[in-house]
Amino acid sequence: MTKQINYLRVSSAVVCMLVVGAAQAQTSMNMVDLSNVIKNITPSIINAQFSPTDWLFRTNRAATKLSFSGVFQYSHDGKTDTMQVVRRVKDDEVRERLFSLSGATREIVRDNKQIWYYSPDKSGDYRQMFEGAFPRMLPDDIERLKQNYKFTMGGTKRIANRMARRINVIPNDGYRYGYRLWADVETGLLLRSDLVDANEQMVEQQYLFISLDVDSAISDKELEAVTSKGELGWYSNDISQPGELTNSMSDSNWKLAQLPSGYQLTNYVRQTSQVDGKEVEHLIISDGLSTVSIFIKPASAAQNGEGMSRQGAVHAFRNTINDHRVTVLGEVPAKTVEFLASNVAYGG
Amino acid sequence: MNEKISRFIDENADPADVQAVFDRLLADDDAHDAWRDYHLIGNVMRGEVSQSGADLRERIRARLEQEPTVLAPSAARVSRLKSGDAGVWKPTAILALAASVALLAVIVLQPTSMLSQNDIAAGNTSTHVDNASEGFQQEFNEMLAQHGKFTSSPGLGGLIGYAKFVSDEPIDDESNNQ
Numbered sequence: 001m002t003k004q005i006n007y008l009r010v011s012s013a014v015v016c017m018l019v020v021g022a023a024q025a026q027t028s029m030n031m032v033d034l035s036n037v038i039k040n041i042t043p044s045i046i047n048a049q050f051s052p053t054d055w056l057f058r059t060n061r062a063a064t065k066l067s068f069s070g071v072f073q074y075s076h077d078g079k080t081d082t083m084q085v086v087r088r089v090k091d092d093e094v095r096e097r098l099f100s101l102s103g104a105t106r107e108i109v110r111d112n113k114q115i116w117y118y119s120p121d122k123s124g125d126y127r128q129m130f131e132g133a134f135p136r137m138l139p140d141d142i143e144r145l146k147q148n149y150k151f152t153m154g155g156t157k158r159i160a161n162r163m164a165r166r167i168n169v170i171p172n173d174g175y176r177y178g179y180r181l182w183a184d185v186e187t188g189l190l191l192r193s194d195l196v197d198a199n200e201q202m203v204e205q206q207y208l209f210i211s212l213d214v215d216s217a218i219s220d221k222e223l224e225a226v227t228s229k230g231e232l233g234w235y236s237n238d239i240s241q242p243g244e245l246t247n248s249m250s251d252s253n254w255k256l257a258q259l260p261s262g263y264q265l266t267n268y269v270r271q272t273s274q275v276d277g278k279e280v281e282h283l284i285i286s287d288g289l290s291t292v293s294i295f296i297k298p299a300s301a302a303q304n305g306e307g308m309s310r311q312g313a314v315h316a317f318r319n320t321i322n323d324h325r326v327t328v329l330g331e332v333p334a335k336t337v338e339f340l341a342s343n344v345a346y347g348g
Numbered sequence: 349m350n351e352k353i354s355r356f357i358d359e360n361a362d363p364a365d366v367q368a369v370f371d372r373l374l375a376d377d378d379a380h381d382a383w384r385d386y387h388l389i390g391n392v393m394r395g396e397v398s399q400s401g402a403d404l405r406e407r408i409r410a411r412l413e414q415e416p417t418v419l420a421p422s423a424a425r426v427s428r429l430k431s432g433d434a435g436v437w438k439p440t441a442i443l444a445l446a447a448s449v450a451l452l453a454v455i456v457l458q459p460t461s462m463l464s465q466n467d468i469a470a471g472n473t474s475t476h477v478d479n480a481s482e483g484f485q486q487e488f489n490e491m492l493a494q495h496g497k498f499t500s501s502p503g504l505g506g507l508i509g510y511a512k513f514v515s516d517e518p519i520d521d522e523s524n525n526q
Contacts, residue, residue, distance in 0.1 A: 267498060273490060284498045293495040309488075316488065327491060331499070 052151035053142050055167045055183055062188035065089060069222065070160065070212035071101065075205035082210075088218040095223045109225045116225060145288045148172050148262040157182065159191040160209040169289070171198045175260040175336045176290035177313065187214050195313055197333065204313045245269050252281055254296055255347035260339050262287040273297065285330075285340065292330035292340060299325040308334055322346040 050058065069086040081103070087096040093112055100106040109116050142151070154166030164182035171178040174197065182192040193206040246268050249255070256265065267284035283294040299320050309316045316329035317337040326344050328337040 271494065273487075276487075282494060284495075286498070291495070291499045293491065293498070295491050295494075311488075311492075314492070316491075327488075329488075329491060329495060 052153055052167050052169075055153070055165065055188070056142065056151075058188040059167075059181070059183050059190050062184075063190070066187060066189060066214055067216070067218055068189060068212060068214045069216060069218060070209050072207045072209045073205070074207055086218055086222050088223060097223050097225065105226060107225050109223065145169075148176060148287045149178055149289065154180075156185065159184075160212045162186065162191065162212065164191045168200075170196065170200060171290075173261060174198045174333055175262070175339070176287060176332055177203055184212075184214075189214065195331075249283065253347055254281065254283075255345050256283070256285075256294075256340075257343040257345055258339075259285060259343070260336055263290075263292070276300070290330065290332050290336075292328060292332055292336060294340060294344060295327045295329075296324050296344070299323050308338065310334075317341040 067088045067090070069084070071082060071084050074081045074083060082101045084099045084101055085096070086099075087094065094110075096110050098108045145151075149172060150168065150170045152168045152170070154168055156163055156165050158164070159182055163185040165185055167179075167181040167183060169179040169181070177195050177197055180192075180194040180196050180200070180202075181190050183189065184191050189212070191212065192208045195203040195206060197203055247266060249265065249268050252268065259265070263285045264287070265283060266286045267282075269282045269284075271280045271282055272278070273280050278297050281296040283296075285292045285294065306318050306320065309318070313331045314329060315332060315334045315337045316327060317334075317340075318325065318327045319341055320326070321344060324346070326341060328341045328344075330337060
């Protein structure tokens with residue numbers, strides 16, 4: 001009985017949809033037995049309504065349109081942290097607050113344009129802000145992605161007291177990571193996201209909700225940082241002076257001899273570093289979902305740290321070619337950045 | 349609009365149509381019904397709805413009678429299949445607008461971890477071997493910020509992707525309390 005009630009609760013949106021549809025059909029087509037419709041509303045039918053692609057569109061839509069508050073866990077390097085997130089979408093304005101619930105108080109708040117970060121346990125009152133765009137989650141051409149990833153539906157499980165359906169985005173080879181996603185059956189919001197490798201082994205658990213309220217009334221106070229934004233100082237408006245984006249390296253003296261399967265050069269831009277004022281060539285390599293950047297700039301007299309490094313799921317490989325520092329980085333396996341680094345050549 | 353919904357479900361939607369389709373689905377009951385029925389049709393054709401019952405099948409039949417072209421593959425898909433178009437992957441405004449988790453690395457200035465060749469060969473890329481220099485860290489963060497403008501991933505977006513930058517630091521809370 002409990003299970004039946006739960007199914008009805010989590011699938012209320014779909015139930016309403018079917019019941020309304022059935023009622024309309026009854027009046028206009030004179031052929032529907034409403035009780036039969038309800039009898040056929042089972043989780044298997046509800047979940048059969050959507051393909052993996054549909055679910056990805058749906059999760060993207062939910063992420064951009066719904067307000068919610070919840071507590072989630074983030075796991076990395078053998079550690080698990082607990083955090084609270086509150087997001088309010090109202091009249092095209094998005095405000096959000098991310099707040100640590102363990103350890104020292106750390107939080108990030110943002111509105112449509114800016115991010116404020118506060119972390120008192122980093123070098124005293126460490127406070128900086130950043131201005132920038134916010135992520136878009138959905139690649140534009142999922143058909144194209146299917147060349148390099150398998151999209152499948154998994155089963156359902158209970159997460160944060162809600163029914164969630166698993167969507168698998170599994171890479172076809174070891175040159176990219178994929179995702180295991182669990183979407184709330186009722187709203188489409190993602191309740192869990194794991195970054196996985198080609199063997200479906202988890203690289204990083206990006207988040208796992210342990211409680212979630214959707215479309216609840218969220219007050220201004222819930223979105224305010226403990227630290228007043230007025231006390232914070234600007235960090236930077238822009239990191240570098242951007243050049244003109246192209247998708248060709250025809251003006252560059254550098255060449256890419258070979259790319260990992262499925263990747264293509266998608267953008268090329270020359271920028272000026274605000275760290276040292278040097279010109280940087282930035283190559284963007286993508287398979288549509290996984291993205292790798294190659295930065296080429298004149299080497300300084302004394303530079304160290306060559307080789308592979310890692311920050312979270314981001315791998316970076318650095319070496320020096322023809323008196324230039326070449327850095328390859330991305331949220332991809334180590335062998336991908338190493339492969340690309342070995343194929344950068346000065347072409348004259 | 350129904351054609352757009354059908355094409356959308358057939359995974360051939362113009363990205364420009366997607367927002368309009370979703371807006372219409374939310375606001376228009378007829379469009380909502382079309383969305384539901386086209387899904388049912390597709391699922392039945394693939395044999396994925398074995399328990400749909402006579403009533404649902406009848407609704408599908410009725411929908412087909414109303415719009416008999418709904419099962420025809422879209423012109424775009426036919427054209428692509430015939431030409432075998434491998435095409436060129438074109439990053440779109442979606443990717444160009446994207447920011448990523450990497451963006452806030454600039455704010456947090458977490459040190460990167462160096463990996464040895466043995467670690468890489470062994471696939472042990474989670475092992476911390478050494479810390480990069482502070483000078484490189486600043487440069488690395490700048491690169492991460494630039495890189496983040498071109499990335500995308502499925503998920504909730506917004507701040508939740510930045511969890512790693514609010515995650516607990518290796519400070520000894522217990523000793524502080526003693």
